[in-house]
Amino acid sequence: MSKKLLSVPYLFWSALFIIVPLLMVFYYGLTDKSGAFTLANIAAIASPEHSKALWAAVRLSLISTVICLLLAYPLAMILCNMKVNHSSFTVVIFILPMWMNFLLRTLAWQSLLEKTGVINSILGALHLPPLQIINTSNAVILGMVYNFLPFMVLPIYNVLVKIDANITNAARDLGANEVQTFFKVILPLSVPGMISGITMVFVPALTTFVISNILGGGKILLIGNVIEQEFTQAYNWNLGSGLSIVLMLFIIFNMVITAVTDKDGEVSIL
Amino acid sequence: MIRQILRKTYIALIFIFLYAPIATLVVLSFNNSKTRAKWGGFTLKWYQELFQNEEIMQALWNTLAIASISAVTATLIGTIACISIQSMKKRNRAIVMGITNIPMLNAEIVTGISLMLLFISVGAHFGFTTILLSHITFNIPYVILNVMPRMKQLNPSTYESALDLGASPLQAFFKITFPDLLPGILSGFLMAFTMSLDDFIITYFTKGPGVHTLSTKIYTEVRKGIKPEMYSLSTIIFVTVIILLLLVNYSPKEKKPKTQSKKG
Amino acid sequence: MKDVLVDLNNISKSFDGHLVLDELNLYVRENEFLTLLGPSGCGKTTTLRILGGFEKPDKGQVIFSGKDITNLPPNKRQLNTVFQKYALFPHMNVAENIAFGLKIKNKPKSYIDDKIKYALKLVNLDGYEKRMPDSLSGGQQQRIAIARAIVNEPKLLLLDEPLGALDLKLRQDMQYELIRLKNELGITFIYVTHDQEEALTMSDTIVVMNQGYIQQIGSPERIYNEPENAFVADFIGDSNIISSTMIEDRLVEILGARFACVDEGFGTNQPVDVVIRPEDVELVSPAEGTIQGRVTHLIFKGVHYEMEVMANGFEWLVHSTRMVTPGTEVGIKVDPFNIQIMKKPESEDEEAVGVNE
Numbered sequence: 001m002s003k004k005l006l007s008v009p010y011l012f013w014s015a016l017f018i019i020v021p022l023l024m025v026f027y028y029g030l031t032d033k034s035g036a037f038t039l040a041n042i043a044a045i046a047s048p049e050h051s052k053a054l055w056a057a058v059r060l061s062l063i064s065t066v067i068c069l070l071l072a073y074p075l076a077m078i079l080c081n082m083k084v085n086h087s088s089f090t091v092v093i094f095i096l097p098m099w100m101n102f103l104l105r106t107l108a109w110q111s112l113l114e115k116t117g118v119i120n121s122i123l124g125a126l127h128l129p130p131l132q133i134i135n136t137s138n139a140v141i142l143g144m145v146y147n148f149l150p151f152m153v154l155p156i157y158n159v160l161v162k163i164d165a166n167i168t169n170a171a172r173d174l175g176a177n178e179v180q181t182f183f184k185v186i187l188p189l190s191v192p193g194m195i196s197g198i199t200m201v202f203v204p205a206l207t208t209f210v211i212s213n214i215l216g217g218g219k220i221l222l223i224g225n226v227i228e229q230e231f232t233q234a235y236n237w238n239l240g241s242g243l244s245i246v247l248m249l250f251i252i253f254n255m256v257i258t259a260v261t262d263k264d265g266e267v268s269i270l
Numbered sequence: 271m272i273r274q275i276l277r278k279t280y281i282a283l284i285f286i287f288l289y290a291p292i293a294t295l296v297v298l299s300f301n302n303s304k305t306r307a308k309w310g311g312f313t314l315k316w317y318q319e320l321f322q323n324e325e326i327m328q329a330l331w332n333t334l335a336i337a338s339i340s341a342v343t344a345t346l347i348g349t350i351a352c353i354s355i356q357s358m359k360k361r362n363r364a365i366v367m368g369i370t371n372i373p374m375l376n377a378e379i380v381t382g383i384s385l386m387l388l389f390i391s392v393g394a395h396f397g398f399t400t401i402l403l404s405h406i407t408f409n410i411p412y413v414i415l416n417v418m419p420r421m422k423q424l425n426p427s428t429y430e431s432a433l434d435l436g437a438s439p440l441q442a443f444f445k446i447t448f449p450d451l452l453p454g455i456l457s458g459f460l461m462a463f464t465m466s467l468d469d470f471i472i473t474y475f476t477k478g479p480g481v482h483t484l485s486t487k488i489y490t491e492v493r494k495g496i497k498p499e500m501y502s503l504s505t506i507i508f509v510t511v512i513i514l515l516l517l518v519n520y521s522p523k524e525k526k527p528k529t530q531s532k533k534g
Numbered sequence: 535m536k537d538v539l540v541d542l543n544n545i546s547k548s549f550d551g552h553l554v555l556d557e558l559n560l561y562v563r564e565n566e567f568l569t570l571l572g573p574s575g576c577g578k579t580t581t582l583r584i585l586g587g588f589e590k591p592d593k594g595q596v597i598f599s600g601k602d603i604t605n606l607p608p609n610k611r612q613l614n615t616v617f618q619k620y621a622l623f624p625h626m627n628v629a630e631n632i633a634f635g636l637k638i639k640n641k642p643k644s645y646i647d648d649k650i651k652y653a654l655k656l657v658n659l660d661g662y663e664k665r666m667p668d669s670l671s672g673g674q675q676q677r678i679a680i681a682r683a684i685v686n687e688p689k690l691l692l693l694d695e696p697l698g699a700l701d702l703k704l705r706q707d708m709q710y711e712l713i714r715l716k717n718e719l720g721i722t723f724i725y726v727t728h729d730q731e732e733a734l735t736m737s738d739t740i741v742v743m744n745q746g747y748i749q750q751i752g753s754p755e756r757i758y759n760e761p762e763n764a765f766v767a768d769f770i771g772d773s774n775i776i777s778s779t780m781i782e783d784r785l786v787e788i789l790g791a792r793f794a795c796v797d798e799g800f801g802t803n804q805p806v807d808v809v810i811r812p813e814d815v816e817l818v819s820p821a822e823g824t825i826q827g828r829v830t831h832l833i834f835k836g837v838h839y840e841m842e843v844m845a846n847g848f849e850w851l852v853h854s855t856r857m858v859t860p861g862t863e864v865g866i867k868v869d870p871f872n873i874q875i876m877k878k879p880e881s882e883d884e885e886a887v888g889v890n891e
Contacts, residue, residue: 003357006368009350010410014369017407021384022372028387075284076344078277093285098468099511100292100504103488108291109494111298118294146287166621169588172608173615174635174686184634188625199375207377210470214492224379231383231475241387244380255375 029241041242057222061205064144072152094150133218141210153201159193299501320499330488337466340405345459348413382475396478402475409462416458535563545594569725571733572743613690614683620675622667635686653681767809778808785803789846791825797875807876812853814872822866
């Protein structure tokens with residue numbers, strides 16, 4: 001009996017600070033300034049500037065998710081094979097950067113990518129053509145990959161380390177070569193980790209407004225930027241909420257996939 | 271052999287990718303020039319001026335206070351919640367865990383604006399308190415997700431044998447269950463603290479005018495140019511964390527036979 | 535030496551500077567059931583992994599059917615392994631697991647289907663094709679692992695403590711099952727275990743290993759009745775190992791009393807170890823015994839009584855169907871052919887080396 005009471009503070013907290021605020025987004029999103037019901041805020045996504053921002057966000061976040069996946073999978077496999085004291089090593093590589101402010105790190109990419117920045121100086125010294133990606137969508141993609149790569153590596157790594165070495169040995173023993181073992185055994189077994197990683201990267205990349213602001217030089221307008229501006233500059237909370245609801249459809253879709261593939265919550269980031 | 275070299279190269283490249291911006295910031299903190307673009311010689315003056323810059327100091331104080339208080343509160347609420355979640359029926363547990371996952375899976379911008387709307391509707395004064403409440407909210411899931419796996423691994427018979435040996439339920443919890451949960455609680459706390467420290471988006475939507483954490487302070491400076499003192503401050507924070515990590519990992523009490531040679 | 539299927543030549547292997555196998559030599563005949571027996575860390579699993587191709591020896595050669603396969607990867611070897619914890623592919627059902635090796639070899643579908651049916655019948659699990667591994671009990675998973683290996687028609691089956699995770703009753707059933715399977719299939723089994731009973735029950739040949747060295751090779755009867763050193767004697771079953779002196783051929787002085795025995799060639803007045811199995815110690819009246827003592831403990835064990843007898847400063851372990859109550863004065867008598875004499879190791883190192891034949 002007493003154990004049930006222990007959950008009261010948390011249940012109260014999550015009702016007040018998770019459920020009610022979300023309901024308020026829906027309330028504002030489905031009403032106009034006078035409080036009357038309307039679908040206009042949601043339909044606003046179809047306007048050219050909004051739909052352009054949404055598709056830009058979808059495009060950039062999909063590209064960076066794919067890049068993250070391609071970079072992270074080999075990395076997770078290498079980390080697995082190293083058999084080092086994994087927790088401390090992965091912490092050093094992936095968690096440590098978080099202790100340097102995320103905005104500052106993204107800003108540092110500005111210095112690195114600028115026309116006269118560090119990378120172009122090095123390229124110039126090597127007589128290579130300069131890299132001109134600052135203030136383009138490529139810079140935004142780079143920023144997304146940089147910031148969210150750890151969220152792809154860790155879930156894949158966590159799934160891979162749990163694969164019993166004898167499972168791969170058994171595949172080899174039964175005649176599969178390394179490539180066959182990878183595609184028939186390791187890859188299918190790591191699908192939950194990949195899906196979890198894709199969710200963890202796609203959602204923040206889709207909804208960011210900071211990375212596009214800093215590395216896009218104000219030229220790249222993503223759906224996150226639009227929503228942010230509705231709230232902090234235009235003060236049109238109804239429209240901002242309406243667009244957020246559209247955004248949440250993507251997130252809910254993601255959540256469902258995660259829930260289906262990771263029933264026991266086995267694949268978390270840590 | 272070739273494979274080994276390829277592997278090491280790959281890890282080294284990723285390492286450079288992840289740490290190049292950090293190295294840049296450290297270098298900039300010693301740069302005797304106000305602009306980021308030029309190297310104006312070595313200087314320590316930003317480190318001296320940092321401590322005279324009251325705005326940054328105030329933002330640092332806010333950041334640390336919010337991170338500590340929110341991490342402690344979230345750890346308390348989250349750990350207590352875990353105990354009861356564990357004893358729930360399967361269906362209720364699934365619902366509660368689903369709600370717990372919302373702030374983790376939802377976009378930060380949506381969490382941020384939803385909390386903003388809540389605070390507006392109750393007429394709250396935007397400032398330190400609203401930031402703190404928001405941080406506690408997004409920190410609790412990190413604690414729960416770290417403690418829950420430990421909770422599942424608990425051997426119920428150790429708790430029961432403590433009762434059998436005459437301990438009261440409270441004694442049994444603090445002497446038997448709690449030490450078992452401690453690693454999960456600690457990592458949950460640390461993760462909550464880190465997330466709070468690094469958060470920008472949710473803070474941005476729930477802060478009031480004049481109240482700044484380091485993140486929001488930096489964001490307002492983005493357009494007019496970051497004060498170099500910021501670089502020296504983040505270098506100090508970063509180096510402190512590395513030293514702490516080294517102390518924890520290589521403390522003399524647990525000597526492990528050559529764990530790893532860490533390089534890239 | 536005809537019919538030799540596997541020949542291990544001077545195999546050495548170390549991990550992180552720790553020597554696990556030291557110049558190991560061993561051959562296995564076709565159709566033999568050979569068991570590698572020893573405590574954990576004795577090198578038996580490493581030997582098996584070298585055979586399977588999962589480890590490469592630092593030195594030495596693995597000869598299989600007359601060919602050197604030392605550097606051949608596991609997928610090119612004509613042998614299969616049944617892993618310790620089964621290692622079934624969790625994302626495939628039973629039929630897909632069994633078909634794995636055959637599909638890799640591009641066998642026709644009808645052939646594969648027949649093989650699956652045949653293998654499942656062989657391990658008494660007909661109709662389990664569509665089940666997923668995690669819905670099976672430990673014993674069933676074990677059978678599937680065996681079925682998955684044998685459909686590939688290997689010449690040699692390696693089994694790494696395959697019954698270790700099963701409970702006692704199931705383990706005994708599976709022992710009979712394995713012997714039946716081996717006879718039906720007519721292939722060679724190399725079996726790794728630390729359970730001496732399992733080894734004695736199933737094997738044609740037992741190889742006792744310790745600290746990377748082979749201690750003794752022989753039939754179960756020989757290993758049990760004539761252990762060549764104290765390690766083997768101690769590891770295989772209970773025994774009384776007593777430090778003694780060989781007075782001359784066929785006469786040994788144990789704890790100050792002289793016993794007739796059948797061993798020769800140890801020299802005169804040489805220190806030796808004597809092994810006497812507890813069931814070979816006869817308790818008689820004090821006058822009839824070679825030495826005298828007093829029963830100190832008595833436990834009922836089902837098939838026999840286990841007693842401890844204190845005699846001449848040594849606690850003798852005795853198994854007998856006749857009960858003697860503690861406190862009774864008794865005499866101890868041992869038939870000459872039940873006294874096993876072993877050369878004393880001169881150093882601890884030599885004890886590890888033992889007889890390296």
